[in-house]
Amino acid sequence: MAAEIRIFLQTLLLVSSSLSFCFSIRNSIPNGFLRFLLILPFFSLFLYIPLQFQTIHLQGSIGFFIGWLASFKLLLFAFGKGPLCSAAASSSLRRFLAIGSLPIEIPQDTNRSHPNPILPPTYFIKLLLLILTLVAIYFKNYLHPTLYLIVFCFVIYFLLEILIGGAAAFVKATLGVELLPYFDEPYLSVSLQDFWGKRWNLLTSRILRLAVYDPCRKLTVGIVGKKASAMVALTATFAVSGLMHELIYFYMGRLAPTWEVTCFFLLHGVSLSAEMAMKSAVRGRLKVPRIISTGFTWWFVMTTSSWLFFPQFFRLKPDVRMMEEHAALGAFVKNVTVQLITPFKFSF
Known part of the structure; x- marks a missing residue:
């Protein structure tokens, strides 16, 4: 440590x-x-x-x-x-x-001052939920595999919320500025377009748009046309996102990539392109109730995650390593505390 x-x-x-x-x-x-x-x-x-x-x-x-x-x-x-x-x-x-x-x-x-609090009230609720989900993974042997997968999905989401929310709070406190949002309650998504474009990992989406989507669309629009170029650029963007997730997995496990997570993002890129084409074809004539569209979106995200995203992730043994690191951190803090207290103990 x-x-x-x-x-x-x-x-x-x-x-x-x-x-x-x-x-x-x-x-x-x-x-x-x-x-x-x-x-x-x-x-x-x-x-x-x-x-x-x-x-x-x-x-x-x-x-x-x-x-x-x-x-x-x-x-x-x-x-x-x-x-x-x-x-x-x-x-x-x-x-x-x-x-x-x-x-x-x-x-x-x-020039705006930040009227919102440094930490939003939901931050502490999500911190509590993170703690509860981390506790839950300690009892994975008592959980159904599907329930355990759902719990780990929320561990990742809440962990990102806490890490990024903490970084945002530090910047707000030191620089006195508002920040663009990073998440927007992704569990309320009514479609893949809503999930990936408006609610999940928004900063990454903005960066990928500038670095991948816009250049790809400019390069292909004269070759395949306006609509097709958008689909090509969208698929390329998801492919790059998949490759970067492969890199993150390599950082975390030093294991050779199996390309499952790249396939996950390619599948979502193609599916999102198909969804957008379908929306364009019906032109608002078909209205799906929100509860159904939200349920289907989460069914698709969770099902494809269980097929392609998490198998490669779980081969890194994240739950075991997290528990070991929590124990090591606790021992380190205890050791430092003892070293700091010991001189004062002898002085009395």
């Missing part, structure tokens, strides 16, 4: 130094290939950093925050796009560092 903390501090220094250099050249080096060459070492560094960690908690979170999001932000920055090229990011080094290293995005209207 002490080694993980040391590596984490080294990571903070490396990421901050890299982003500070990028901030220093934002006005002097024009967007394009030259800027891309200058930041290419940092892009490679960000992809490499998560390999230094040994605990699944840090492998997953650093892999997602730095290996995926931060490296994609740098890639977009090289060509004058994305969160790091916004007026909010360019206004100060603090904001640039926060946007570059954390899963956040500041809206263009940076």
Whole structure:
């Protein structure tokens, strides 16, 4: 655990130094290939950093925050796009560092004060639910496999909510700005389009749109036409998302990819394209009750997840490793506490 903390501090220094250099050249080096060459070492560094960690908690979170999001932000920055090229990011080094290293995005209207609380009231409810779901996985032998799968889905969701909500709260408190939302109650989704486009992992969706969807559509629109190019770009975007999830899984397990999670995202990309084509064909003439559309959406997401997303994930033994790391963290905290208290005990 002490080694993980040391590596984490080294990571903070490396990421901050890299982003500070990028901030220093934002006005002097024009967007394009030259800027891309200058930041290419940092892009490679960000992809490499998560390999230094040994605990699944840090492998997953650093892999997602730095290996995926931060490296994609740098890639977009090289060509004058994305969160790091916004007026909010360019206004100060603090904001640039926060946007570059954390899963956040500041809206263009940076002069707004934040009327909302630093932490929304639902944050603490979701923290409690995270604790309860983590407790539940300790009793997996008593749970039906389907129920255990549902519980683990909520573990991932609540864990992301807590991690990203905590990062957002830190930025709100230190910079005094509102942030664009990351999740929007995905369990209320009424369609795949609603789930992937408006409710789940919104920052990642915005970044993938800029990095993959828009370029692919521009390249193919003159070849296959407007509608077909949108479908091609959408499928390509989901394919890239699948490849990045394969990378996250590699960070967490050091196992060769089996491509199941890539197939999961390809399936959802094709299904979303078909859903959008169907909506366009009926043009609002068919109204499905919300309870049915929500139930079908979650049935499809859960069923395909159980086929393709979670088998590869569970081969990493996340539940066993999480329990071991919780125990190691508890022992580490206890040891540090004893070392701090012992000198005072002898002084009396």
